[in-house]
Amino acid sequence: MSRRAPALEQTESAGGRDACAPAPPTNTAGPPPGGAAPAPSGVSPVIGTTAPAPSAFDKITPRRYVRYFTFAQDEPFVLESGEALQPVTIAYETYGRLSPARDNAILIAHALTGDSHCARHGPDDPEEGWWEPLVGPGRVFDTDKYFIVCSNVIGGCQGSTGPATVCPVSGRPYGSRFPVVTIGDMVRAQARLTDYLGIDRWLAVAGGSMGGMQVLEWGVRFPHRVRGLIPIAAPARSYPQAIAYNEVGRQAIMADPAWQGGDYYGGPGPVRGLATARMLGMITYQSDASMLRKFGRDIIPSRADRPYTLAKLFEVESYLEYQGKKLVDRFDANSYLYLTRALDLFDVARGYGSLAEALQRIQCPVLVVGVSSDILYPVYQQHEIVSTLRSLGKPVQYAEIDSPHGHDGFLIDFHMMEPPLARFLASLS
Amino acid sequence: MSRRAPALEQTESAGGRDACAPAPPTNTAGPPPGGAAPAPSGVSPVIGTTAPAPSAFDKITPRRYVRYFTFAQDEPFVLESGEALQPVTIAYETYGRLSPARDNAILIAHALTGDSHCARHGPDDPEEGWWEPLVGPGRVFDTDKYFIVCSNVIGGCQGSTGPATVCPVSGRPYGSRFPVVTIGDMVRAQARLTDYLGIDRWLAVAGGSMGGMQVLEWGVRFPHRVRGLIPIAAPARSYPQAIAYNEVGRQAIMADPAWQGGDYYGGPGPVRGLATARMLGMITYQSDASMLRKFGRDIIPSRADRPYTLAKLFEVESYLEYQGKKLVDRFDANSYLYLTRALDLFDVARGYGSLAEALQRIQCPVLVVGVSSDILYPVYQQHEIVSTLRSLGKPVQYAEIDSPHGHDGFLIDFHMMEPPLARFLASLS
Numbered sequence: 001m002s003r004r005a006p007a008l009e010q011t012e013s014a015g016g017r018d019a020c021a022p023a024p025p026t027n028t029a030g031p032p033p034g035g036a037a038p039a040p041s042g043v044s045p046v047i048g049t050t051a052p053a054p055s056a057f058d059k060i061t062p063r064r065y066v067r068y069f070t071f072a073q074d075e076p077f078v079l080e081s082g083e084a085l086q087p088v089t090i091a092y093e094t095y096g097r098l099s100p101a102r103d104n105a106i107l108i109a110h111a112l113t114g115d116s117h118c119a120r121h122g123p124d125d126p127e128e129g130w131w132e133p134l135v136g137p138g139r140v141f142d143t144d145k146y147f148i149v150c151s152n153v154i155g156g157c158q159g160s161t162g163p164a165t166v167c168p169v170s171g172r173p174y175g176s177r178f179p180v181v182t183i184g185d186m187v188r189a190q191a192r193l194t195d196y197l198g199i200d201r202w203l204a205v206a207g208g209s210m211g212g213m214q215v216l217e218w219g220v221r222f223p224h225r226v227r228g229l230i231p232i233a234a235p236a237r238s239y240p241q242a243i244a245y246n247e248v249g250r251q252a253i254m255a256d257p258a259w260q261g262g263d264y265y266g267g268p269g270p271v272r273g274l275a276t277a278r279m280l281g282m283i284t285y286q287s288d289a290s291m292l293r294k295f296g297r298d299i300i301p302s303r304a305d306r307p308y309t310l311a312k313l314f315e316v317e318s319y320l321e322y323q324g325k326k327l328v329d330r331f332d333a334n335s336y337l338y339l340t341r342a343l344d345l346f347d348v349a350r351g352y353g354s355l356a357e358a359l360q361r362i363q364c365p366v367l368v369v370g371v372s373s374d375i376l377y378p379v380y381q382q383h384e385i386v387s388t389l390r391s392l393g394k395p396v397q398y399a400e401i402d403s404p405h406g407h408d409g410f411l412i413d414f415h416m417m418e419p420p421l422a423r424f425l426a427s428l429s
Numbered sequence: 430m431s432r433r434a435p436a437l438e439q440t441e442s443a444g445g446r447d448a449c450a451p452a453p454p455t456n457t458a459g460p461p462p463g464g465a466a467p468a469p470s471g472v473s474p475v476i477g478t479t480a481p482a483p484s485a486f487d488k489i490t491p492r493r494y495v496r497y498f499t500f501a502q503d504e505p506f507v508l509e510s511g512e513a514l515q516p517v518t519i520a521y522e523t524y525g526r527l528s529p530a531r532d533n534a535i536l537i538a539h540a541l542t543g544d545s546h547c548a549r550h551g552p553d554d555p556e557e558g559w560w561e562p563l564v565g566p567g568r569v570f571d572t573d574k575y576f577i578v579c580s581n582v583i584g585g586c587q588g589s590t591g592p593a594t595v596c597p598v599s600g601r602p603y604g605s606r607f608p609v610v611t612i613g614d615m616v617r618a619q620a621r622l623t624d625y626l627g628i629d630r631w632l633a634v635a636g637g638s639m640g641g642m643q644v645l646e647w648g649v650r651f652p653h654r655v656r657g658l659i660p661i662a663a664p665a666r667s668y669p670q671a672i673a674y675n676e677v678g679r680q681a682i683m684a685d686p687a688w689q690g691g692d693y694y695g696g697p698g699p700v701r702g703l704a705t706a707r708m709l710g711m712i713t714y715q716s717d718a719s720m721l722r723k724f725g726r727d728i729i730p731s732r733a734d735r736p737y738t739l740a741k742l743f744e745v746e747s748y749l750e751y752q753g754k755k756l757v758d759r760f761d762a763n764s765y766l767y768l769t770r771a772l773d774l775f776d777v778a779r780g781y782g783s784l785a786e787a788l789q790r791i792q793c794p795v796l797v798v799g800v801s802s803d804i805l806y807p808v809y810q811q812h813e814i815v816s817t818l819r820s821l822g823k824p825v826q827y828a829e830i831d832s833p834h835g836h837d838g839f840l841i842d843f844h845m846m847e848p849p850l851a852r853f854l855a856s857l858s
Contacts, residue, residue: 081737180737240720240745241712247746248709250739252681255701272684280677280709283670288807291669297776307774308510308609310679310766314773316669317676337739344743345736347726375804378717 053089056173056265057157057164057332065121066091066159071192083179087168090193091116091159092151095135096143098199104429105199106141107190108150109207109214111411112281112339113331115158118150133414140421145429146203151193153186153214155339157332160189164265164332175334176262183210183346187217194225203428206230206421208369208410209377210339216348216385219362228428229362230421232369233410235381236355236388237347242376245284246340249277253333262334274333275324282323287373287406291316359388365395367424369417371409372402397424482518485602485694486586486593486761494550495520495588500621512608516597519622520545520588521580524564525572527628533858534628535570536619537579538636538643540840541710541768542760544587547579562843569850574858575632580622582615582643584768586761589618593694593761604763605691612639612775616646623654632857635659635850637798637839638806639768645777645814648791657857658791659850661798662839664810665784665817666776671805674713675769678706682762691763703762704753711752716802716835720745788817794824796853798846800838801831826853 052060052068069090071077076084093116098105108118108131119135120128135141141148152160155178163178170177194202205218205226212234219229235242253259256273264270283291295316303313312318352358366389370382379400389396399420403409410417481489481497498519500506505513522545527534537547537560548564549557564570570577581589584607592607599606623631634647634655641663648658664671685702687693712720724745732742741747781787795818799811808829818825828849832838839846 240724295669
């Protein structure tokens with residue numbers, strides 16, 4: 001374990017990278033967000049913003065607009081577990097400009113396999129973001145009005161410190177020696193980024209799924225640093241069925257001999273195990289109704305006249321296989337293990353005696369959003385948050401997206417999310 | 430492929446077994462069912478009833494009361510796919526006595542990992558059956574009144590011909606060379622057993638899950654051989670979500686290097702892959718509510734003070750691990766592959782143009798049973814059967830078990846199933 005590592009003078013040290021670690025992308029010096037002036041203008045001198053966490057994960061998506069903030073260089077960042085990381089890098093992207101009063105900043109938190117790229121930065125930015133229709137000029141998260149920040153969680157694999165990061169002490173990727181991080185740890189790391197950006201209070205923190213968990217943690221851990229919370233398709237704690245699905249996915253990864261106890265960097269890695277985990281994930285992100293509508297019992301054309309096979313036969317199988325392979329091309333299996341464990345461990349009430357005692361700490365309006373057909377975090381789990389906040393007399397609104405798309409609704413049904421989100425954001429300004 | 434194999438004089442041939450194949454258990458000569466006289470008394474001379482299908486699966490549960498019927502010794506048994514098996518053995522158990530009029534026989538069909546042992550045969554029979562509380566003297570399936578037959582499906586691994594069976598042509602276990610069987614093939618094989626037992630018409634055919642699919646096939650394929658049908662927690666066709674779950678399970682098995690393309694007999698086999706598949710299956714057999722009630726977010730005691738781990742942590746994980754390991758001790762991974770594929774392929778309307786045209790063939794009363802919290806075959810799928818039968822003017826009753834146990838309700842909520850089952854059976858007699 002690398003915790004309590006001796007302080008390093010520099011985040012990036014040639015000696016701190018081993019043969020498994022490719023050179024990190026050098027996009028730190030890219031143009032500022034949106035082609036505009038550097039967003040966090042006037043903030044404290046850029047310290048620590050150097051480069052991505054040196055990573056052995058060779059599938060980091062190259063992106064011009066990603067920036068990096070590194071902290072805990074001199075003092076370890078102590079995690080909820082008591083273990084520590086030193087240093088910690090956060091990859092982030094910003095959209096729009098921070099107002100002189102610094103009161104228009106919104107943090108967007110991503111889900112399990114998301115990253116800092118929630119939207120395009122302009123016409124010269126080819127890659128759609130995971131919340132593309134919601135973030136941009138004139139959109140709900142209006143980049144003409146708001147300063148949007150989206151960062152890759154710690155434990156992730158797209159530029160922030162995670163299990164693929166090269167441990168500065170050993171010079172090898174952490175792998176399974178990476179400490180377990182929690183949703184609370186992710187948020188505490190984001191708070192350090194918030195300090196660095198010179199933002200005292202977020203106008204809002206918003207996110208779906210694992211992002212929604214981070215939103216709740218923000219409200220409970222940093223009640224005076226948020227003016228509005230938008231947790232979407234997220235529970236106040238992980239329930240056993242969701243934990244069970246995660247565990248099956250982890251078993252699929254760890255059973256893959258190419259996982260090698262987590263030390264697979266430089267080799268192919270557990271691509272088959274990760275694909276299987278993703279296939280299962282994709283089922284839980286959808287719904288019986290949406291799968292029926294999309295696939296029915298359709299058979300792939302090449303099998304139409306010989307359906308008696310154990311091999312891929314139905315369109316739904318072909319779709320899952322495709323989704324599994326796609327994830328493998330952009331996600332690190334160890335991050336999948338660590339982030340799903342963070343999901344399991346999530347209980348916003350931890351340390352506060354009860355959910356009511358935890359949510360009592362929230363000092364701002366909350367918009368809770370649920371998706372009617374969500375089987376992963378069913379709406380009763382959002383109702384629990386709403387009813388607890390109501391019983392405490394907290395200002396809370398609830399919007400239920402009436403969609404057949406299941407959990408993925410928060411990444412699909414933008415037109416249904418826009419009205420309640422727009423109204424809520426307008427009420428905060 | 431072994432289909433269209435030359436006819437064999439004998440089912441069992443020493444030369445037809447290879448080194449992987451243990452000697453089959455010799456329980457054919459065990460005492461007759463229930464300690465009573467041989468049940469199918471007066472039927473045609475016992476031909477072909479010899480021994481289990483010679484099997485390379487070394488975890489066949491030794492059972493005194495299992496009997497074997499072998500057919501297709503001289504003529505191949507042609508499957509829906511056009512491929513064939515020769516010979517075919519069916520392991521079965523019987524309870525109670527066939528009446529002189531041969532009008533009291535009930536066939537019980539098992540689910541995915543079930544077998545012929547639906548209940549104990551008496552006090553000297555130590556092993557509980559999978560429908561124990563429903564089958565026996567004075568129980569709903571009253572063995573003082575009815576002659577109960579329960580057989581292991583073809584494709585299975587508990588005595589009937591399946592992928593672990595030693596192919597009489599090659600002398601090696603079929604493995605992946607076993608032909609794909611369908612629910613219809615299982616039922617057509619059961620019809621051969623029915624002939625052999627001298628039963629013209631079943632008083633009823635009953636079963637849950639995959640067993641319920643067999644029930645529907647009986648009604649549609651052999652409408653004049655059944656007087657009552659009890660499909661429980663089963664659909665008229667597999668929908669894509671259920672296919673998707675099966676596919677993830679299969680991928681977990683086939684990704685296990687110990688699967689070896691299906692030729693793993695004599696070695697450990699894909700125990701880890703099968704366990705993972707089972708873990709996933711267990712989630713789909715339960716419900717969010719039942720898992721919440723059973724496990725909550727409880728942590729296993731040994732981890733209580735150090736929960737920050739990727740290793741087994743929550744009670745629900747421990748439970749799944751246990752269930753996975755348990756299945757591995759009694760089930761053959763190749764059978765898991767073939768039987769889940771049979772589930773996927775199941776569409777009782779196949780070949781009939783529409784569900785209505787298929788169900789139009791049914792000539793007897795039907796009791797459809799659903800479990801309110803079933804997430805694998807949700808009640809709308811039973812409603813579809815009921816409404817189609819009603820629209821055709823067929824005599825159909827529907828009973829919904831109001832249970833939190835999910836799909837497994839048909840193996841748990843006996844007290845709720847008993848009244849409708851008892852009424853329905855009484856109405857048939």
